[in-house]
Amino acid sequence: MTRDDLFNINAGIVATLAEGVARHCPDAWVLVISNPVNSTVPIAAEVFKRMGTYNPAKLFGVTSLDVVRAEAFIGEILGVDPRDVSIPCKPPLSLDPVRAEQLMARIQDAGTEVVQAKAGAGSATLSMAYAAARFAEACLRAMAGEGGVVECAFVASSLTSLPFFAGPVRLGRGGVEELLPLGPMNDIEQRNYDKMLPELAGSIRKGVEFAQRRAAAGAGQ
Numbered sequence: 493m494t495r496d497d498l499f500n501i502n503a504g505i506v507a508t509l510a511e512g513v514a515r516h517c518p519d520a521w522v523l524v525i526s527n528p529v530n531s532t533v534p535i536a537a538e539v540f541k542r543m544g545t546y547n548p549a550k551l552f553g554v555t556s557l558d559v560v561r562a563e564a565f566i567g568e569i570l571g572v573d574p575r576d577v578s579i580p581c582k583p584p585l586s587l588d589p590v591r592a593e594q595l596m597a598r599i600q601d602a603g604t605e606v607v608q609a610k611a612g613a614g615s616a617t618l619s620m621a622y623a624a625a626r627f628a629e630a631c632l633r634a635m636a637g638e639g640g641v642v643e644c645a646f647v648a649s650s651l652t653s654l655p656f657f658a659g660p661v662r663l664g665r666g667g668v669e670e671l672l673p674l675g676p677m678n679d680i681e682q683r684n685y686d687k688m689l690p691e692l693a694g695s696i697r698k699g700v701e702f703a704q705r706r707a708a709a710g711a712g713q
C-alpha cells in the first residue's frame with residue numbers, strides 16, 4: 493500500500509481511538525504505531541487539543557522499527573551483535589559516501605526488502621512486534637521510575653522548524669523529559685534532511701487538516 497492508501501484507512505481509525513482515549517483515559521501515554529505516523533500523530537494531537545486533554549509529553553509516534561533495522565544492518569557491517577549497537581552511533585561507523593548512501597537507502601527501504609523476500613506472500617511484517625514491544629517496554633520502565641531511558645520516537649519537538657520530529661528522547665515518569673539533540677550531520681545527512689523537511693511538513697499538515705475537517709463536520713462530538 494502507498495502512504496496515501498494507509499492515510500485514507502488509518503486517519504479515521506486513529507481519530508476515533510484518540511477521541512476514546514480523551515474521553516476514557518485522558519492521562520494515558522499514547523503510542524501511535526499506525527502509519528503514516530508522520531500524519532497520524534498530528535491527528536491524535538489535534539483531537540486531544542479539541543477535547544482539552546493534549547499533553548505533548550505523552551503522545552508518541554512509534555519509530556523504533558527504523559532504529560531496529562539500522563542497528564541490524566550496522567551490526568552486520570561491524571560484525572557485532574545488533575544489541576550492542578546504539579543508534580546514533582555506538583560503536584562508531586565510518587563509511588565512504590557511496591557505501592553510506594547505500595546503507596541509508598537499505599535502512600529506509602528495509603520494508604520493501606522484506607516484501608520482496610516474501611515474494612507475494614505478504615507485507616513487511618518482520619520485526620514490527622519486536623520494535624513495538626521494545627518501545628512500549630521502555631515507556632513502562634520510565635513510568636516505573638527507571639532513570640536514563642532513551643528511545644527514538646516521533647514527538648512534539650522544538651528541535652526543527654516543524655512542530656513534530658523524530659529523534660532520541662529521554663523518558664521519565666511524566667513522559668518525554670528531554671529531547672536529545674540531533675547531533676552534527678555530515679553532507680549526505682544534511683542534504684537528506686533539507687530534502688525531507690518540506691515533505692514532513694506536508695505530512696504533518698495533512699494530518700492537521702484531516703482532523704480539522706473532521707471536527708468541522710461534527711465527528712466525535
Ligand SMILES: NC(=O)c1ccc[n+]([C@@H]2O[C@H](COP(=O)([O-])OP(=O)(O)OC[C@H]3O[C@@H](n4cnc5c(N)ncnc54)[C@H](O)[C@@H]3O)[C@@H](O)[C@H]2O)c1
Pocket residue numbers: 498502505524525526527528529554555556557558617620623
Ligand atoms: N510504525 C511502525 O513502525 C509500523 C511498522 C509496521 C506497520 N505499521 C502499521 O501498524 C498498523 C497495524 O499493522 P498490522 O500489520 O498489525 O495490521 P493488521 O491488519 O494485522 O492489524 C490491524 C488490527 O487493527 C484492528 N482494527 C481495524 N480497525 C480498527 C478500529 N477501527 N479500531 C480498533 N482496531 C481496529 C484490526 O482488527 C486488526 O486487529 C498499520 O497501520 C501499519 O501500517 C507501523
